[in-house]
Amino acid sequence: MNGTTGTNETRSTEQHGTTPADVVIVGAGPTGLLLAGDLAAAGIRVTVLEKRPAKISNLTRAFGVHARTLEVLDARGLADELIPTGRKLTELRLFRSLSLDLAGIPSRFPYLLSTPQYEVEKLLLRRATEHGVRFVHDAEVTGLRQDADGVTVDVRNKDGESSAYRAAYAVGADGVRSAVRKAVGQPFPGKSVISSIVLADVLLKSEPDLTVAVRGDEGAFGFMIPFGDGYWRVGGWNRERAEIPDDAPTSLDELRDIIRRAFGSDFGMHDERWISRFHSDERQVPQYRTGRIFLAGDAAHTHSPAGGQGMNTGLQDANNLGWKLAAVLNGRAPDSLLDSYQDERHPVGSAVLRSSGTIVRLAMAHNPAQLGVRWLASKVVNNAAPLQRKALGQITGIGYAYRAPRGSHALVGRRAQDGQLAGGSRLYEALRGGQFVFVAPKETPLPAELQSLAGEECIRVQWADERELMMLVRPDGYVRWARG
Ligand SMILES: Cc1cc2nc3c(=O)[nH]c(=O)nc-3n(C[C@H](O)[C@H](O)[C@H](O)COP(=O)(O)OP(=O)(O)OC[C@H]3O[C@@H](n4cnc5c(N)ncnc54)[C@H](O)[C@@H]3O)c2cc1C
Incomplete structure (x- = not known):
């Protein structure tokens, strides 16, 4: 540097x-x-x-790299280097009842990479x-x-x-x-959503099963995520101590108590490498x-x-x-x-505020009516494939699309999915040139209407298979134009 x-x-x-x-x-x-x-x-x-x-x-602050971010890193040749630093988590479990299965998402990276x-x-x-x-x-x-x-x-x-x-x-x-x-x-503008969350990176004597788990019970909620290096990110919130200011000291005992309330065990946590108390706002x-x-x-x-x-x-x-x-x-x-x-x-920023706000409010639910809403929401999302897909699309980032001009092909505005190209490479490898990429069936000339959109340095590649789809993909991996 x-x-x-x-x-x-x-x-x-x-x-x-x-x-x-x-x-x-x-x-x-x-x-x-x-x-x-x-x-x-x-x-x-x-x-x-x-x-x-x-x-x-x-x-570390963030611990999770989602599928769309891994795709973005792949388009810069960095994803394969990052992956060995972490652990691949294929299930997100929220509030005991809601389970999101990442393994089936349409991405080269069907998991959350837990890495600092x-x-x-x-x-x-x-x-x-x-x-x-x-x-x-x-x-x-x-x-x-x-x-x-x-x-x-x-x-x-x-x-x-x-x-x-x-x-x-x-x-x-x-x-x-x-x-x-x-x-x-x-x-x-915005407001404070939650205060006095205690957060730490700790070692555990007994590990829970390998998922990202968020649980709330007994007026507390906790979450536990394994890093790739033996440590776990453990955090939680206790309704009875919700008004404590950020700068008040915290301790592993306080976190143990929260996690016992939420999970029924503190998993023998010990040797924190850092611990902190913080609050969270929703602002944009x-x-x-x-x-x-x-x-x-x-x-x-x-x-x-x-x-x-x-x-x-x-x-x-x-x-x-x-x-x-x-x-x-x-x-x-x-x-x-x-x-x-x-x-x-x-x-997209507004949508992320809404979705993360929904998760945290459901996690904080405590009266029977709120708990009923949470139970119902979990049931519906578990059992309705389109809702499960929507939730997964938002959390992993692969579901966000940008507005397309009226009458555009259905793919315009969406992120391009990776695909195998003639010659053995992939679309996301072609994106490493930092240019627009035109991908088409074999030997297809660039349509005249795309000449000005794509610029002279547009990279032209061909699918490895027989598909008819033609796409002009922006340097950020979103579809600008498509046919077929
Ligand atoms: C406790 C905690 C836990 C979190 N957990 C997660 C998580 O699990 N998952 C997740 O995705 N996100 C998490 N986050 C949020 C995540 O860390 C941030 O969203 C992310 O770091 C934002 O990156 P950024 O580059 O926009 O800003 P930052 O990472 O904040 O970087 C801003 C940089 O600007 C510098 N800077 C600030 N002011 C000035 C100035 N006046 N002049 C020059 N330089 C300046 C700072 O020193 C800093 O290096 C967490 C945050 C916290 C605090």
């Missing part, structure tokens, strides 16, 4: 007029790292400003660095302003010295307390774009960790924004393409 500090470089930028970046990204969390790598891979000059020193924390967030960040950081992203650490963004030509980002380093960076566009991927969001004056900015400034990841939306979707949703934001910014900066698309980032990602 390039550990240069901000001050000297910035001063030289300002004093000597050297070329500023095309894009400044604030925040080197998973969202900022994926976006930075995508832009740099497309030849865009990227500077990432990060207030932390140049070291990845080994304290830092493993994902490690791969994304390496890729971004290999593509030449400039990282500036100990650089806290304190404000930013835009004009007709670009954005100026104000930074303070750890010695309290100020400097400024200039770029054509800026992206706030600076997490839930985003300074960029505040600087552009975006509100973050109304606008993901303000002129030349974009918000992505937790800076744009936050919700309960139920369903394990925070990091996954941020990575999908980056997947959507990266190719669009690159296309505009490379002169291949008009600036208006960038408005589709809001049109496509804001509704």
Whole structure:
């Protein structure tokens, strides 16, 4: 990693007029790292400003990488490297009664990969660095302003010295307390959903069966997820202690008590590597774009960790924004393409808030009426295949689709499913070029109507089998056009 500090470089930028970046990204969390790598891979000059020193924390927050995120990583050649770091979980069990079977989902990755967030960040950081992203650490963004030509980002380093960076566009991927969001004056409306969740990574003397389990009973709910490294992520909430503030101390005994209430056993948990108490809000900015400034990841939306979707949703934001910014900066698309980032990602953010909110509210159910609703909802989802598919599509991310023009083929707006290509490769390997991919039966010329959509660098491939389907797939893996 390039550990240069901000001050000297910035001063030289300002004093000597050297070329500023095309894009400044604030925040080197998973969202900022994926976006930075995508832009740099497309030849865009990227500077990432990060207030932390140049070291990845080994304290993990997110633990689960869902199928759609693995597909996105596959389209960058990273999924196969990530998978050995974790454990594949094929069933999600919620509130004793609801079971979601991941094994049948139509993806190359029919499971939840349980692996610490830092493993994902490690791969994304390496890729971004290999593509030449400039990282500036100990650089806290304190404000930013835009004009007709670009954005100026104000930074303070750890010695309290100020400097400024200039770029054509800026992206706030600076997490839930985003300074960029505040600087552009975006509100973050919403409310607190749950407080005093106790969370820890622990070892267990006896392991429960290998599923992601969320259970609620006796005024408490708990969840347990195995990491790949022997530790378990265990968390829970106790109604009787729900008003305790985040900064009140917690202990393994408090967590043991919660888990015993929820699961009937504490599984002999011991040797926590960290333990913490936190609360969770449900909030979303109304606008993901303000002129030349974009918000992505937790800076744009936050919700309960139920369903394990925070990091996954941020990575999908980056997947959507990266190719669009690159296309505009490379002169291949008009600036208006960038408005589709809001049109496509804001509704997904809202849907994630709703689904994670539903899970956490059902988990907190305690009076007979609420428990009855939970029982009924579980029964219905267990027994109705379309509802089970919908729930799985939302949790894994493979079910989200973007709005398609009226009269489009049914696949337009959906994520392309991987498929075998002539020559032995796969569609998601073809997407590693970062371009539109036109896939068709053998020897099919690119239809004239697609010439301007796909651009000159469109990659053309052929199915390995005899299927008639033709698709133009966007660089982010979503179908732009289809026939057959
Ligand atoms: C306790 C806990 C448990 C969680 N569990 C899960 C889970 O199980 N599954 C899941 O999917 N998600 C989970 N999450 C959420 C997940 O960790 C986040 O959604 C994810 O990290 C968001 O990534 P991001 O890149 O958008 O933001 P972040 O990871 O927050 O990264 C933002 C970066 O910006 C930097 N930054 C902030 N302000 C500035 C500034 N002013 N100047 C420069 N840099 C700045 C920060 O140092 C940070 O590196 C959990 C979160 C917490 C707190």
